[in-house]
Amino acid sequence: MKKLLLAFCLFTTGVHAQSTDSVTIRKIYNEILTNSPSYEWLRELTQKVGPRLSGSEGAQKAVEWSKQLMEKEGFDRVFLQEVMVPHWVRGAKEVAYIRNGKQKITVPVAALGGSVATAPKGVEAQVIEVKSFQELRDLGPEKVKGKIVFYNRPMDPTKLNTFEAYAGAVEQRANGANEAGKLGAVGAIVRSMTTVLDDNPHTGGMRYATGVPLIPTAAISTNGAELLSKSLKENANLTFYFKQNCETLPDAKSYNVVGEIKGSEKPDEIIVVGGHLDSWDLAQGAHDDGSGCVQSIDVLRTFKALGIKPKRTLRAVMFMNEENGLRGGVGYADYAKKNNEKHIAAVESDNGGFTPRGFGIVGTAQQRAKVMPWKPLLAPYGLHEIGAGSGGADIGPLAQLGTVLFGFKPDSQRYFDFxxxxxxxxxxxxxxxxxxxxxxxxxxxxxxxxxxx
Amino acid sequence: MKKLLLAFCLFTTGVHAQSTDSVTIRKIYNEILTNSPSYEWLRELTQKVGPRLSGSEGAQKAVEWSKQLMEKEGFDRVFLQEVMVPHWVRGAKEVAYIRNGKQKITVPVAALGGSVATAPKGVEAQVIEVKSFQELRDLGPEKVKGKIVFYNRPMDPTKLNTFEAYAGAVEQRANGANEAGKLGAVGAIVRSMTTVLDDNPHTGGMRYATGVPLIPTAAISTNGAELLSKSLKENANLTFYFKQNCETLPDAKSYNVVGEIKGSEKPDEIIVVGGHLDSWDLAQGAHDDGSGCVQSIDVLRTFKALGIKPKRTLRAVMFMNEENGLRGGVGYADYAKKNNEKHIAAVESDNGGFTPRGFGIVGTAQQRAKVMPWKPLLAPYGLHEIGAGSGGADIGPLAQLGTVLFGFKPDSQRYFDFxxxxxxxxxxxxxxxxxxxxxxxxxxxxxxxxxxx
Incomplete structure (x- = not known):
């Protein structure tokens, strides 16, 4: 009977906890859906601050903007963490065209971040189209030497999650210049990373491997890639021309920006929620990752607005330099380690500001199991996909400290449109x-x- | 032992069936994500055919377009079902403004479908703002007579599903003129049905009750509603002016368009999949409901493309006149009843062409239970929300024949932006x-x- 009573008490306590939690979560949604300033914050970050590639004036403005915002919101502590970041600049706008007989057809192009410039007059050469590194290697140096390698493997449209399709294609962008350079190519161009056919070139990071020739590399739009591929079928001897003026300057001083609410019971246990403050230079970085930044600040704001005093210490972290170096993410984990900080969990939003689907978890099976009882609390809000998955680039380095990582998972269908x-x-x-x-x-x-x- | 063996056989058969089904469903997604012409079909329907309000030339073009398309796709049978539809026309573009002292501030406005016109010179009167019919009734005829009633209850932003928020506000549009007319108002204007603050008025259907004075009624944009409400707080004596030129003509002849693939085993059992072909007149009706039309035709196309011969008869139905009469939906069910057709299930897509979330089911608990074992087959495709819910307006009348209704449920967050x-x-x-x-x-x-x- 005692056992039964105990079981009953545990059961009712459990029910009570679930019900209190469900009331609190409803309050959180109500507060944010009626009072959140996150959209107006994002308007400021994107339209007033603007593009903010690491090392740029925009990035510095973004550091100041987010610091001031978190101070204004009255967080217990707001501080900067210095990190040295790569400083790559695009220079004058790129030019590219297909020269096919007497025709010169312009193709939308963007240098890849980290690439070297072409010679000032540009580079022009015949084109070798491949769909994979293996195909390129099979051609061998004699077929590749002096040519421009054109990587044209599309993202797989049958992958339901577009990030999987991206993962299956992005090596062409990240390592294409290395593979092509090794075989004597004079340039590498890559089909943009998207399933959409349009005229927007998608830039993104690349890094030269040690010891390979540094050849210039750029992305062309998917329509441009389709046209080039079709034109090559008609005339294998056509040439492709591109000119870019990018440059890597010495590393620049920059910062992660951290806002904190001190825990009331276990202040030494830290929970991080963050996004990355830097963006590429071609646009305002709204989905990537202004969204994640303002959402993270809104998490702490909402605790304050609802008068929820966290037991543990909450930190909103604006990571610097996710796009082309990850220095902020690495620097943050170094800082945590050096200071013997205990980070129990980190949540990152860096998959766009789209409608929520769930969270990916990086942790042990036991840690994931601890989260499963929360699923019924989150399902009414469309959060059905909660389980093993990806965390986030910036919080990744925290894994070595035993931190459980959570990647916010919005619907992925439109992400690679932007x-x-x-x-x-x-x-x-x-x-x-x-x-x-x-x-x-x-x-x-x-x-x-x-x-x- | 025999029992065990039987259980084992049933189990393995079950597993086998699930696995065959999962392979087929994967093929369906692959086919559509790589080869579907639905997006190009929609381009034609929206851009070439264009707006298609019941009784309009556009609606007639849409009937011909969809008939030809389904014939071209080689369906076993394509036929028209005649229905008489209301024929309301907007006439010259509406005008509305707030006259506040010497200021005249233009407000974006759209007559509601079914409304009468104003007098040719328009109507101008003082304004009574209310949030509910009860509030209006409490004011009584003496406060309402000769005034324009302004319904300004917003859609509730805290509802996760925006259709619930719509359901909680739309009576103002559908019945506002009746409630206002009964009390002697000279016009009724309503805040547009959306959670967004912008300058787009949202039209939509209304119907005069028997015996009430026919007063003109229109929607104003949410920004316009906010401005009017604010202005009224400063000056309760301001006046609102609007002029509209709409007219209800005699009923017109139109059609449902039906394409069919004959069942190979049980041809007498029919499964309907459909959307509505008519749209409002202000735009191309892309989400409402061109999407549902092309998706429905694509369902039958995909069966053919994959060589799946359905056991039962499949019909893609383009319903006419969902927006302002439902004559197509009613007519289709009448036709089915008259011909003793057995419709086992009907699926409608009329909630926009957004990322899928699941299906609402209208049927008995027993019928819904039959669907539940399919959930694991559909979950990998983001279809987590499968259970009791809404079917669709056009298929609604089939319920009386015992048909189980399924409402395709895409993500609802952006629907009321459009x-x-x-x-x-x-x-x-x-x-x-x-x-x-x-x-x-x-x-x-x-x-x-x-x-x-």
């Missing part, structure tokens, strides 16, 4: 979708704070 | 999201056909 292009601007954001993301993250952080891991 | 406005155009559609909707519907129809209900 990613790294000139149209990733404020207009691409839907206010409700942005807010629902912030609310989802706040609900998760509330549960993490309440129950620990 | 619904019944001038911006519900082709550009508002994302190709992948549209295709995923078609694939979700095809997968469901495949299971319905395979297992029955």
């Amino acid at each position: 990613h790294h292009t000139g149209i990733d601007n404020f207009e691409a954001i839907n206010k409700r979708e942005l807010e629902l993301g912030a609310a989802s993250m706040t609900a998760l952080v509330y549960l993490l704070d309440h129950y620990g891991l | 619904h019944h406005t001038g911006i519900d155009n082709f550009e508002a559609i994302n190709k992948r999201e549209l295709e995923l909707g078609a694939a979700s519907m095809t997968a469901l129809v495949y299971l319905l056909d395979h297992y029955g209900l």
Whole structure:
């Protein structure tokens, strides 16, 4: 009977906790869907601050803007963490065309971040089209030497999650110049990373391997790639021309920006929620990753607005330099390690400001199991996809400290329409979708704070 | 032992069936995500055919377009079902302004479908703002007589599903003129049905009750509503002016358009998949409901493309006149009843061409239970929300014949940004999201056909 009574008490306590949690989570959604300033914050970050590639004036303005915002919101502590970041600049706008007989057809192009410039007069050569590194290697140096290698493997449209399709294609952008350079190519161009056929070139990071010739590399739009491929079938001897003026300057001083609410019971246990403050230079970085920044700040704002005093210490972290170096993410983890900080969990939003689907978890099976009882609390808000998955680039280095990582997972269908292009601007954001993301993250952080891991 | 063996056989058969189904569903998604012409069909329907309000030339063109398309796709039978539809025309563009002292501030306005015109010189009167019918009734005729009633209850932004928020506000549009007319008002204007603050008035249907004075009624944009409300707080004596030139002509002859693939085993059991062919007149009707039309045709196309011979008869139905009469939906059910047709299931897509979330089911608990084992087959495609819910307006009348209704449920967050406005155009559609909707519907129809209900 005692056992039964105990079981009953545990059961009712459990029910009571669930019901209190569900009331709190409803309050979180109500607060954010009626009062959140996140959309207006994003308008400022994207339209007033603007593009903010690491090392740029925009990045510095973004550091100041987010510091001031978190101070104005009255967080307990707001501080900067210095990091040295790569400083790559695009220079004058790139030019590219296909020269096919007497025709010269312009192709939308963007240098890849990290690439060297072409010679001032540009580079022009015949083109070798391949779909994979293996195909390129099979051709061998004699077929590649002096040519421009054109990587044209599309993202697989049958992948339901577009990030999987991206993962299956992005090596062409990241390593294409290395593979082509090794075989004597004079340039590498890559089909933009998107499933859409349009005229927007998608830039993105690349890094030269040690010891390979530094050949210039750029992305062309998917329509441009289709045209080039078709033209090559008609005339294998056509040439491609591109000219770019980018440059890597000495590393620049920059900062992660951190806002904190001190925990009331276990202040030494830290929960991070963050996004990255830097963006590419072609647009305002609205989905990538202005959204994640304002959502993260909104998490802490919402705790304050609802008078929820966290047991643990909450930190909103604006990471610097996700796009072309990850120095902010690495620097943050170094700082945490050096100071013996205990980070129990980190949540990142860096998959766009779209309608929420769930969270990916990086942790042990036991840690994931601890999260599963929360699923019924989150399902009414469209958060059905909660399980093993990806965390986020910036929080990745925290894994070595035993931190459990959570990647906010919005719907992925539209992300690569905008990613790294000139149209990733404020207009691409839907206010409700942005807010629902912030609310989802706040609900998760509330549960993490309440129950620990 | 025999029992065990039987259980084992049943188990393995079950597993085998699931695995065959999962392979087929994967093929359906692959086919649609790589080969579907639905996006190009929608481009034609929206940009070439254009707006298609019941009784208009556009509606007639849409009938011909969809008939020809389904014939070209080689369906076993394509036929028209005559229905008489209301024929309301907007006439010259509406004008509205707030006259506040010497200021005249223009407000974006659209007559509601079914409304009468104002007098040729328009109507101008003082304004009574209310949030509910009760509030209006409490004011009584003495306060309302000779005034324009302004319904300003917003859609509730805290509802996760925006259709719930719509359901909680739309009576103001549908019945506002009746309630105001009864109390002697000279006009009724309503805040547009959306959670967004912008300058797009949202039209939509209204119907005069028997015996009430026919007063003109229109929607104003949410920004206009906010301005009017604010201005009224400063000056309760300001006046509102609007002029509209709409007219209800005699009923016109129109059609449902039906395409059919004959069942190979149970041809007498029919499964319908449909959307509505008519749209409002302000835009191209891309989300409402060009999407549902092309997705439905794509379901049948996909069966053919994959060589799946349905056991039961499949029909893609383009319903006419959902927006302001439902004559097509009613007429289709009448036709089915008259011909003793057995419709086992009907699936409608009329909630926009957005990323799929699931299906609402209208049927008995037993019928819904039959669907539940399919959930694991559909979950990998983001279809998590499958259960009791809404079907669709056009298929609604089939319920009386015992048909189980399925409402395709895409993500609802952006729907009311476009619904019944001038911006519900082709550009508002994302190709992948549209295709995923078609694939979700095809997968469901495949299971319905395979297992029955």
